[in-house]
Amino acid sequence: MAANAFGAAIKRREDPRLLTGQARYTDDFTLPGMAHLAVVRSPYAHARIKGISTKKAAAMKGVLGVFTGRDMKDAGFGGIPCAWVVPGSDTKTPAYPPIAIDLVRYAGNAVAIVVATDRYLARDAAEAVEVDYAPLPVVTDAEKATAKGQPQLHAEAPGNQCFHWKVSGGDVEAAFRSADVVVKERIINQRLIPNAMEPRAALAQYMSGAGELTLWVTSQNPHIVRFLLSLDTGIPENKIRVIAPEVGGGFGSKIPHYPEDAMVVFASKTLGCPVKWTETRSENYRGTIHGRDHIQDVEMAAKKDGTIVGLRAKVWANLGAYLSTASTGIPTILHGLMLSGAYEIKNIHEDVYGVFTNTTPTDAYRGAGRPEATFMVERLVDLVAQKLKMDPVEIRKKNFIPPFTDGHPVATGLVYDSGNYIGALEKALQMLDYPGLRRKQVERRKKGELVGVGFSTYAEICGLGPSQVAGAVGFGGGLWESAIVRFHPSGKVNVFVGISPHGQGEETTFAQIVSSELGVPVEDVEIFHGDTAQTPMGWGSYGSRSTPVGSGALMGAIGKIKEKARIVTAHLLEAAVEDIDYADGKFYVKGAPSKSKTIQDVALMANVAWNYPSGLEPGLEASAFFDPSNFVYPFGTHIAVVRVDAETGEIKLERYVAVDDCGRVINPMIVEGQIHGGIVQGIGQALWEGAAYDENGQLLTGSMMDYVVPKADGFPVFELGMTETPTKVNPLGVKGIGETGTIASTPAIYNAVMDALAPLGVGKIDMPLTPERVWRAIRSAKPGK
Amino acid sequence: MQYPVSITVNGVPRKHPVEARLLLVHYLRETLGLTGTNVGCDTSQCGSCTVLLDGKAVKSCTVLTVQADGAKITTIEGLAKNGKLHPLQDAFWAKHGLQCGFCTPGMILTACDLLAKNPKPTDAEIRHGLDGNLCRCTGYQNIVAAVREGAARMAKA
């Protein structure tokens, strides 16, 4: 069975502890003498802090301390660092104090902290902190914020402009001049709230005697948090241990190093006891990063035969009030460089303005920049098709990059690794019986039904990434990965990795890799992650990188183990190393396969070293680091079939077909699960989700009562198919699959709804496509348009 | 002001003095150390805190501990018997009905209530029955398959 582990849909190793309530998430931890921290947050989106009175709160029951931003600063704690500054974009990086000192810049900005013996008492005292605010005018819209006369958030960013970034390829002016048709659209890719089910939490224990800090935190990347904490707390990096225990989802929202991480460290250091903070969901809606929030003016130029000749766009990206850890890279590098999509678009130009507003900071959220690109491209392609009266399938086929396995450069400067866009599309069309569907659509339309089919043929960039590219684009770290594979004398294996999964299943898939490569039963392999004291340096789990990059490191370590095993086997069998081969869990002499040793035999001998090659180090452990040569580019075709109720504007999802290609598949059940979850999040953006602010910077969708997190009701069974186009970027030929569902589904649903409404001549509808918005669009439609 | 409560949790009688405002979910997690039940929201939407109270699924974040005085509570920790997983736990495992696991205890306990009232639900009934349980990871498809599988296993038992 060992050799068949790769590609098997085996049950997950993670599940027993999760199913029985034994898993320990950050808020599950208690330490002796632990206190609880509550944050006092500004109700104003923009205000000067005239004064803070903590006396009443400090005198309340159970209170151990009440602190302000000034207290934290005086104790030597610095601002929250921004870890991504894209070169050539004139990026401003204003200070981001963990607790506001003079000014609050968004509703939810921390202004004081209370530490008490229990969480209820901490909240009681937090309510008693008196803050005197002088409200200031507010701006929440990114385009508006750059206009003259708007409230200025940061002195160093005039016009509230954080950066101006451009991407250019070919000659877009010439392309538009030569075009037969040009379509234009203003797209609002609306702000979303990530809503990982586990709210954020942080528990700090600072031990002054040793000068050591342990921080349990809901992070997707504990090593990055450790590094950034060393910068803003002044505690040396090698005296910080960050532990990401069980983490309940992240979707990007648990990448950043947040102010609260530093607050609990400060409190623990100051009070000499462990301090824990756990956010409420309402706090999460204000204090945890939001995603997306682009205003996009876009144009696509094409020839009358459907050839797309150019794409031009101007984007205002709302960064919120402060720069979060990776904020600036999301609407630039991870977005603009993917504007060619799955197509051969030779002339591209985009200007992106990153803008500060009095809203919650934005950062990576599932897809992080690519949904904003894919929606733009897939929508415009449909608009061109509509204008040319071309089938949306035909125009896509016409413009696809033809299948390739050895790299394909695109106008933005990227080189995609491998792709077979037509293959995925044809498979999806077959699964759906596309001609039959269109015939049925004609019949149903005759009966007055508003039924539509929508396409999303995407290619996306993930598997972050080549470190040289990271450096070149201003990412403040590397993007390689690490793994240590350690064989015990008994032949059991521990693997320590630098990635930090939080639901994606690498404890299972990486065990499957070890099993299939070395012949160890899957159940004999334990994967450890998340504790910086135990694992090698790594860059965490986001950007669908854990498998494509993490597996590269794992394979590197496995390769070293294999090589050492061959040497040990050769010694034990008295053969030449060159004569030792490996297959199905056995190291054997070429031509005499009965002369063999298992990896368990080797592990035992390497650990006891009784009969051992001289000069060879004992032990059977190897570490490896893997820096990929490129990103990886999964792709696919999603097709949605919807029916619109003309009277109520409600949308019914009738069918959803998804064909995705993530190269070789380690565990199909886990891959499908990632796709399901991604699809629902993307449908959420299309139909229900959207973080809305009023003109005073108050979050109108302030809780789960108003912000729609999709529920189980109303989804059809997603019909999944896969194609397999391996990549040469990593040894296993695997690509990421964590974000593709979200990237693909939003435009698939949107295009389907617009197809359903097409006979009515409706104009543009902004997402989310709520029943009211659809109803109003139908009412103001101009038939025959 | 403290109020004495006597609550049977996973078959074990527990007695504690508690404040009136102490939510049942905090009593379970912090007083009893049963951290399997999770807190995911503050408006009673998400269902991560679901436990069985006298056999019925309730959101323990919206029940005061004092209201549960005299009741029998089952949390996720109480489902497996003598190391043997409950059929629903087995089913969620078999069908990959969980990813990060945070919503899972609540999801399974709601499914217990759903199946107690409707042992052979349709997929639509399962989806509707899980209206009070949010999941951000799985997209629900495998959760529905898991509940269906759990129902089948419970019918055989």
Add this chain to the structure above:
Amino acid sequence: MYSESFEYFRPRTLAEAAKLLKKHKGSRLLAGGHSLLPAMKFRLATAKALVDLGAIAGLSGIKAKGKTLEIGATTTHAEIAASPLVRKSCPILSEAASQIGDIQVRNRGTIGGSIAHADPAADLPTVLVALGATVVAKGPKGVRKIRAENFFVDLFTTALKAGEIVTSVVVPSYRKGTGGAYFKHPHPASRYAVIGVAVLVQMEAGKVSLSRIVVGGASPTPVAVDSPEDIAGAISDPLSDTYASGEFRVHLATVLAKRALATAAERA
């Protein structure tokens, strides 16, 4: 998430409950707690003390009483939705109860609590007005019977006087030839009724001889009309929020009323 401190009482009789309410200024009644506790957790509602009705025997349960059903105030939505008595005699009530919130909410929320809260986005008030139900309340001056249409006075305001406690709701059973339907457009996040339309028809010789349409969710209290076309005129200043404007609510109500009428007629 964390409410302020309060005292807690769990009386065994209604008389005791009334005494406690009177004695402790700023005290409130607690039944299912699924409207009160969320508000208290946000500190939007406060109470010096909570008087829990959950241990009072005889306050919950469904009994047939002649041509009516008497439903105790602390009967849960789940009990109403599942009750064979209700399903047989007054199915629109179980239909509405089964659409409240979700399984967990229905296991705790009570009919008495729901109507005393008088949330315009609730489901039961709309159906009770359509049915012509009667609310029975006990107070210092004795028992009072209040018609449902007079019980809901304004947003979160009922006709209950100080010291009165709802003890039961009396619901007329369907006559022969009655058909009913409760159609709801739930808010996709909270599942409260953006619009809830309760329709009851009386059929005679295959034709609708009487119809009663009540719309909830568009105004502070449920609004009764004779026909769907009357809805727009009857609701001049509809409620609105970021999800649905007043204009859309009125339109939805009209559409749902037409559809519910057709279904109610089929079911009669």
